Amino acid sequence: MYKLCKDITTDKAQCIKRLADNAFIPFDPANTDYQEYLEWLAEGNTPEPAEE
Amino acid sequence: MSSISVNTITDASGGTTTSINGYTPTVSNMAGRNRIINGDMRIDQRNAGASVSGYFSYAVDRFNVGKNAGETAAFTQQRDTSAPAGFNNSLKFTVTTAQTSFTASQRVDIRQRIEGFNVADLNFGTANASPITLSFWVRSSLTGTFGGSISNGAYNRAYPYSYTINVADTWEYKTITIQGDTTGTWATDNSNGMAVTWCLGGGSSALGTAGAWVSSSVFGVTGQVNLVGTSGATFYITGVQLESGSVATPFEHRQYGQELALCQRYFEIQHFCATGYGNGSNGILFTTPFSATKRAIPTMTDVGLSYGGYTVGSINVNANPTFVGGFTTSLSSVLEIGVASALVRCQTLLTASAEL
Numbered sequence: 001m002y003k004l005c006k007d008i009t010t011d012k013a014q015c016i017k018r019l020a021d022n023a024f025i026p027f028d029p030a031n032t033d034y035q036e037y038l039e040w041l042a043e044g045n046t047p048e049p050a051e052e
Numbered sequence: 053m054s055s056i057s058v059n060t061i062t063d064a065s066g067g068t069t070t071s072i073n074g075y076t077p078t079v080s081n082m083a084g085r086n087r088i089i090n091g092d093m094r095i096d097q098r099n100a101g102a103s104v105s106g107y108f109s110y111a112v113d114r115f116n117v118g119k120n121a122g123e124t125a126a127f128t129q130q131r132d133t134s135a136p137a138g139f140n141n142s143l144k145f146t147v148t149t150a151q152t153s154f155t156a157s158q159r160v161d162i163r164q165r166i167e168g169f170n171v172a173d174l175n176f177g178t179a180n181a182s183p184i185t186l187s188f189w190v191r192s193s194l195t196g197t198f199g200g201s202i203s204n205g206a207y208n209r210a211y212p213y214s215y216t217i218n219v220a221d222t223w224e225y226k227t228i229t230i231q232g233d234t235t236g237t238w239a240t241d242n243s244n245g246m247a248v249t250w251c252l253g254g255g256s257s258a259l260g261t262a263g264a265w266v267s268s269s270v271f272g273v274t275g276q277v278n279l280v281g282t283s284g285a286t287f288y289i290t291g292v293q294l295e296s297g298s299v300a301t302p303f304e305h306r307q308y309g310q311e312l313a314l315c316q317r318y319f320e321i322q323h324f325c326a327t328g329y330g331n332g333s334n335g336i337l338f339t340t341p342f343s344a345t346k347r348a349i350p351t352m353t354d355v356g357l358s359y360g361g362y363t364v365g366s367i368n369v370n371a372n373p374t375f376v377g378g379f380t381t382s383l384s385s386v387l388e389i390g391v392a393s394a395l396v397r398c399q400t401l402l403t404a405s406a407e408l
Contacts, residue, residue: 007387014377015377018351021353022353022354023351023405024352024353024376025351026351030243030347030348030406031349031350031351031406032408033351
């Protein structure tokens, strides 16, 4: 499971939080954790929204 | 300008100490040959020698254990002090729950994935592909034919190789020379350029015939020892070297600081400490550079320190970052929200992972 994280200084989604270990995953196509997240999305899953 | 073209240069007495401008080149002082990082298993940033279990976990830096799906074998792995002469450490793998049968694509393997930048000069996937030589020291409680493979990043090109462990619980040196792959797609950037695998058991399609390139995912050789089929079986490996050419040269011993820096491109534990002044409402963004530029923007995890949120002198110490972001390959960032109108120090322990 994942949750979007928003940077309050920009009010934009900054990265994804992997809830299993609270790791912060960047939106970098070269990051293998992000690649796994994209596969998870492709399976039809949806991350939890960022906190306002 | 003149040139010479000869087959052999020897010194005046016929020996092998010929010098060039006062320098005697030998195989052991030519730097940069080994494409494997942490091949002598010295660096263990995550565990400092403690045992770990679980697939995809790292015991020593840069080496982890792979699988396909549904494997039931369980194991531990750790940095060990058993090693052949010239080495001080090895990676030890111990089977704790045996798996005696596999589905076709299942397998258990120790592996290192090499960044494309570090194998680009081998020219794999072209007519100019260089031969490569893999060498390593290995020890196991089991004997017989073992296997592994060299694969591209997409795992659709593979070269299974085999080696024999002749005597149980005894260090043995193995070398395998492989003709370069002239076809397939081999990454030459910061993605997975080449995967080196030591297979410890697998199913029919995960294993193949040694000695030829195939266009499929293969990790070991047909008929090889199923190490994970024996509870309590052990497998040690160290002195891993992958180099260009058809000759296995002596292991390239790099200085500790050099090896650590190479490892930190892929994983680093950062003692994050930064200071700022809060206004009681908006957040403070703290940044700290990494020790080494990362392969990619890393995944950041706050593993914390036990300082708690108390005051040191006139400085409020926040040990629980609200938000951690590896904003660049060279800089980590922590955002503290709701800090007091005071001087604030953000202090914690972060891990940055950009593994392949």
